[in-house]
Amino acid sequence: MSQVPQDLKYTKSHEWARRSDDGLVEVGITDHAQELMGDMVFVELPEVGRQLEAGAECCVVESVKAASDVYAPIAGEVVAVNEALADSPESVNSDPYAGGWLFRVRPSGDDIDGLMDAAAYAGVLEAEGE
Amino acid sequence: MSNRTALYDLHVEQGAKIVDFAGWDMPLHYGSQIEEHHLVRRDAGMFDVSHMTVVDLQGDGVRDYLRLLVANNVDKLTESGRALYTCMLNARGGVIDDLIVYFFSENHFRLVVNAGTREKDLGWIRKTCEEHGGASPTEREDLAMIAVQGPTARQRVFQAIEGSEAVAGALKPFHAANLGELMIARTGYTGEDGFEIVLPDTAAPFTWQRLLEAGVRPAGLGARDTLRLEAGMNLYGSDMDEDTTPLESALGWTVAWEPEDRRFVGREALEKQKAAGVPRRLVGLVLKDRAVLRPHQQVQSSAGDGEITSGSFSPTLGHSIALARVPAGVSAGDSVRVPMRGRDFEAQVVKFPFVRNGKSCL
Secondary structure, eight states: OOOOOTTOEEOTTSEEEEEOTTSOEEEEEOHHHHHHHOSEEEEEOOOTTOEEOTTOEEEEEEESSOEEEEEOSSOEEEEEEOGGGGTOTTHHHHOTTTTTOOEEEEESSSOGGGSBOHHHHHHHHHHTTO | OOBOOTTHHHHHHTTOEEEEETTEEEEEESSOHHHHHHHHHHSOEEEEOTTSEEEEEESTTHHHHHHHHBSSOGGGOOSTTBEEEEEEEOTTSOEEEEEEEEEEETTEEEEEEOSTTHHHHHHHHHHHHHHHTOOOEEEOTTEEEEEEESTTHHHHHHHHSTTHHHHHTTOOTTBEEEETTEEEESOOSSSSOEEEEEEEGGGHHHHHHHHHHTTOEEOOHHHHHHHHHHTTOOOBTTTBOTTSOGGGTTOGGGOOOOSTTOOOTTHHHHHHHHHHOOOEEEEEEEEOSSSOOOTTOEEEETTEEEEEEEEEEETTTTEEEEEEEEETTOOTTOEEEEEETTEEEEEEEEOSOSEETTEEOO
């Protein structure tokens, strides 16, 4: 059973979002998503400064098995990306909710409150048969 | 209900992620496919390959029959224990399967064929047997198979299996020896040294445990695939099938043309293709960009389009590699384009293998 931390928000497409004290939102892919994909080999991050629409493809994570799009959980401007992933994409596997974060956005519209909470996301996983 | 090997319970115990492979519940990896890959390149790993089909051919006239059944020449098998890699062809010269033939004695040969082609292989072998009066094939469903591969693999096998060094210590590549009910062959599918051990199902769990105790760690089918790709070894069903000939699959070296009067199945079609000029060939591709070549992607070149047949990330090289079937005019040193996600990537055409005995061949 994969981990679903209580303090995060989630999307159906298996991204997580975390709001920090400075109002920025950190985004990554869930433990379930990394488990399905297997060992990561490349992460293609969005450009800093890019304006994302909610639900837009913004990032590609590529594992030994397959390439997969990552979707923006909310609208906003990309203010930082996890450059360490260029040398250690495996952090997405080993530490998906901390060291394996992908990018940070400054929300321009709805905040993350409208996303799923941990219980709802766990329900999605259950429905998918995990 | 899927088939399970004699080692299935041990895989689950060791935390394997199990996937379906040709109707078998097999371990994909035990945590990290890339770590398992490196382990085989640097030390030793073991694979449960019991899903593969072992067929014994016993009786009179087996050699005569094999001369017709396979494209390589079993007359190269002169001493007991010799092994031969070959393709089995249809009348069109297409590859029904690739296999290894082991020679024990004039009335006992053994074939190891792929799991995914089991039924059609057995059907084809039986039919050809009947037509040419060869001995009837016996599928050995009672046997398991463990491949122990890596630079330290042989030493660890000697440590784990009592008596193995005495019989297998001096084996050359593509030779096998018997130790009681075990067959120990110096063959593999990784580009590393090592053994493939065929043994009774009942002895497999104990042997696996002994190998674990000798420091061999399990590796899954995921690592097996990236290892064989780096080693430039074809995968049946991906890199060749019934609609491609060995000549179009970089397997021309496995076709024995001499003697000319050995009329193996498919020979006529291959001769015609050779005389007319082989239209396509299998080449290696290297991509230095941060993307991964995948099977079925289109390959564009000035000589025409082709297709990737196997592609993945190479853990040893740190970038993507692939095998691709392209028009004959494409050769090593050329650049080709591979469109991916709306962008054209430029890949280099290279000779393969990409990696052998832990070292890059590029």
